[in-house]
Amino acid sequence: MRIDVVSIFPEYLAPLELSLIGKARQDGLLELNVHDLRTFTTDKHRTVDDTPYGGGAGMVMKPEPWAQALESVAAARENSKPVLIVPSPAGEKFNQALAYELAEEEQLVFACGRYEGIDERVIDWAQDHFRVRPVSLGDYVLNGGEVAVLAMVEAIGRLLPGVVGNPESLVEESHSDGLLEYPVYTKPSAWRDHDVPPILLSGNHGKIAQWRRHEQFRRTAERRPDLMEGLDAGVLSRADRQAL
Numbered sequence: 065m066r067i068d069v070v071s072i073f074p075e076y077l078a079p080l081e082l083s084l085i086g087k088a089r090q091d092g093l094l095e096l097n098v099h100d101l102r103t104f105t106t107d108k109h110r111t112v113d114d115t116p117y118g119g120g121a122g123m124v125m126k127p128e129p130w131a132q133a134l135e136s137v138a139a140a141r142e143n144s145k146p147v148l149i150v151p152s153p154a155g156e157k158f159n160q161a162l163a164y165e166l167a168e169e170e171q172l173v174f175a176c177g178r179y180e181g182i183d184e185r186v187i188d189w190a191q192d193h194f195r196v197r198p199v200s201l202g203d204y205v206l207n208g209g210e211v212a213v214l215a216m217v218e219a220i221g222r223l224l225p226g227v228v229g230n231p232e233s234l235v236e237e238s239h240s241d242g243l244l245e246y247p248v249y250t251k252p253s254a255w256r257d258h259d260v261p262p263i264l265l266s267g268n269h270g271k272i273a274q275w276r277r278h279e280q281f282r283r284t285a286e287r288r289p290d291l292m293e294g295l296d297a298g299v300l301s302r303a304d305r306q307a308l
């Protein structure tokens with residue numbers, strides 16, 4: 065997969081050189097290019113923003129530098145348009161399902177807005193060159209798109225083949241089956257008056273799996289009742305129903 069990120073703060077994306085994503089890049093599992101939007105300005109002051117039509121506080125990002133930048137990174141391909149992800153408080157909510165969907169793409173382009181956002185005509189213009197997806201990280205306002213891109217690239221990148229050492233760990237994590245994950249423990253078994261649940265020391269793998277499934281349901285019902293409504297009836301085995 066090829067990922068291109070355009071930002072006026074390219075150094076904000078430096079953490080993607082570290083750890084699993086950094087290693088995936090070194091191993092050639094993922095190509096990640098970060099581009100400075102100011103590279104695509106033509107004036108002496110490298111201007112990327114201006115005052116908003118209609119008035120209002122703050123500044124808006126000018127359209128032309130964005131069109132230049134996005135044209136430059138769109139890999140020419142006849143069969144399908146690359147995906148352009150535009151982080152925005154007004155986007156569709158990012159979640160694990162969308163992470164899996166985007167992990168299938170050949171190229172992802174991320175446009176990191178700042179100020180009060182990007183001139184909307186860029187989104188309209190981009191429709192002919194990209195499959196455009198405004199995406200929200202959550203219902204809160206950040207100062208720009210970079211933090212959202214860090215989160216999304218990590219969530220998507222770890223799903224790519226070979227990036228996570230043990231692919232099994234992707235199966236039982238939160239949201240992979242619509243439920244929150246079960247609690248985990250390690251040595252010592254007794255720690256500051258807190259003991260590991262004895263079932264986990266029993267070696268009875270059937271009972272351990274049952275206990276973990278029960279914990280998934282208990283936690284989801286307690287912390288995210290909204291997820292319980294969305295559970296596909298098919299997901300609920302007979303044992304699950306007993307756990308409810």
Ligand SMILES: Nc1cc(-c2ccc3ccn(Cc4ccc(CN5CCCC5)cc4)c3c2)n[nH]1
Nearest residue numbers: 151152153177178201202204205206207208209
């Ligand atoms: N999930 C999530 C994503 C973001 C996010 C993503 C990109 C940008 C680019 C600029 N901002 C700051 C910012 C400041 C003020 C407004 C509200 N204004 C009201 C009228 C016009 C706009 C919006 C946006 C971003 C924020 N935040 N949260």
